[in-house]
Amino acid sequence: xxxxxxxxxxxxxxxxxxxxxxxxxxxxxxxxxxxxxxxxxxxxxxxxxxxxxxxxxxxxxxxxxxxxxxxxxxxxxxxxxxxxxxxxxxxxxxxxxxxxxxxxxxxxxxxxxxxxxxxxxxxxxxxxxxxxxxxxxxxxxxxxxxxxxxxxxxxxxxxxxxxxxxxxxxxxxxxxxxxxxxxxxxxxxxxxxxxxxxxxxxxxxxxxxxxxxxxxxxxxxxxxxxxxxxxxxxxxxxxxxxxxxxxxxxxxxxxxxxxxxxxxxxxxxxxxxxxxxxxxxxxxxxxxxxxxxxxxxxxxxxxxxxxxxxxxxxxxxxxxx
Ligand SMILES: Nc1ncnc2c1ncn2[C@@H]1O[C@H](COP(=O)(O)OP(=O)(O)O)[C@@H](O)[C@H]1O
Ligand SMILES: [Mg+2]
Numbered sequence: 622x623x624x625x626x627x628x629x630x631x632x633x634x635x636x637x638x639x640x641x642x643x644x645x646x647x648x649x650x651x652x653x654x655x656x657x658x659x660x661x662x663x664x665x666x667x668x669x670x671x672x673x674x675x676x677x678x679x680x681x682x683x684x685x686x687x688x689x690x691x692x693x694x695x696x697x698x699x700x701x702x703x704x705x706x707x708x709x710x711x712x713x714x715x716x717x718x719x720x721x722x723x724x725x726x727x728x729x730x731x732x733x734x735x736x737x738x739x740x741x742x743x744x745x746x747x748x749x750x751x752x753x754x755x756x757x758x759x760x761x762x763x764x765x766x767x768x769x770x771x772x773x774x775x776x777x778x779x780x781x782x783x784x785x786x787x788x789x790x791x792x793x794x795x796x797x798x799x800x801x802x803x804x805x806x807x808x809x810x811x812x813x814x815x816x817x818x819x820x821x822x823x824x825x826x827x828x829x830x831x832x833x834x835x836x837x838x839x840x841x842x843x844x845x846x847x848x849x850x851x852x853x854x855x856x857x858x859x860x861x862x863x864x865x866x867x868x869x870x871x872x873x874x875x876x877x878x879x880x881x882x883x884x885x886x887x888x889x890x891x892x893x894x895x896x897x898x899x900x901x902x903x904x905x906x907x908x909x910x911x912x913x914x915x916x917x918x919x920x921x922x923x924x925x926x927x928x929x930x931x932x933x934x935x936x937x938x939x940x941x942x
Pocket of ligand 1: 635650668669670671672673674675676677
C-alpha cells in the first residue's frame with residue numbers, strides 16, 4: 622500500500638443563523654478538499670489561521686462528521702463505516718498545538734502516555750508500562766525513571782510537547798497528525814521538536830500530516846505541501862518546488878509575509894473579509910481575487926486545480942511566474 626491516507630472531495634459547511642433566523646450565513650470551511658499522503662511522507666497543510674486546517678484534521682480523525690467526501694485510511698474507506706472507525710482511531714494519532722489541551726494536568730507523565738493503550742486495551746499493566754517508557758525514551762525524555770512520575774506543570778513547554786508526541790506514538794500509529802505542534806513553543810526549542818519528528822519518521826516510517834501557518838518550519842520538515850485558502854487547496858506539489866517557484870499569488874503572499882513579517886499584513890485583510898461575509902455569494906469566483914494583485918475578469922469564475930507538471934497543481938487562471 623503506497624498511500625496511507627487518501628482524502629477525496631471533503632466538504633464541511635457551517636451554517637450560522639442571522640438575527641432574523643432567515644438570513645443564514647454559510648461558511649465553507651472545507652470545500653472539496655482532496656489530497657493523499659504516502660507512506661513515510663510528511664505532507665504539509667499550510668494556510669492562515671481560520672483557513673480550515675484543524676477542521677480538516679478533525680474530519681480525518683472522525684471527531685467531526687464531514688458533509689460529504691471520502692476518507693480512505695490504509696486502504697479502507699472510513700467514511701460512513703462505523704466498524705472502521707476503530708482502525709483510524711488506533712492507526713492515526715494527533716499532536717495538538719497546545720500540549721495542555723491534549724494532556725490532563727492532574728495525571729502523571731506515565732499515565733498520560735499509557736492512556737491510549739488503555740483506551741485500545743493493548744497489553745497488560747506491565748506491558749503498558751514498558752511501552753510507555755519506551756515511547757518516552759524515543760522522544761528523548763530521559764532519564765525515563767525520573768520523568769514518569771512528574772506532572773505536566775513540572776515540565777518545560779518543549780518537554781510537554783515531547784510527552785504529547787510520546788502519547789501519540791505509543792500505539793505505533795501509521796499516521797500522526799501534528800497540528801501546529803511548535804507554534805506555541807519558544808523559538809529555541811522548536812528545531813528540537815522538528816528534528817524529533819524527522820527522526821521518528823526515519824526510524825519507524827511514520828507518515829505525518831503537518832499542519833501549520835508557518836512556511837519556514839514547513840520547508841524544514843515537509844516533502845509535499847498543499848496551500849489552503851478559505852477552505853480550498855489553491856496550490857499543491859513537492860514543497861521545494863512550490864516554495865521556490867510559487868504559481869499561485871496567495872502562495873507568493875504567504876512567502877512574502879515570511880520575508881517581510883508584518884503580522885497584520887495578511888490577517889487584517891482576512892478578518893475584514895470574514896466580517897463582511899454575506900452568505901454564499903462571496904464564494905463565487907476565485908476566493909482570493911479581492912486580495913489578488915493579478916486578478917483579471919476571468920477570476921469571477923471559479924478556478925479548479927489544474928495539473929502544471931507531474932506532481933504540481935494550481936488553481937489560478939493567471940499562474941504567476
Ligand atoms: N463547530 C464550528 N461551528 C462553526 N464554525 C466553526 C466550527 N469550527 C470551526 N469553525 C470556524 O471555521 C473556521 C476554520 O477553523 P479552523 O479549522 O479551526 O481553522 P484553522 O485551524 O486553519 O485556524 C474558523 O473561522 C472557525 O471559526
Ligand atoms: Mg487550527
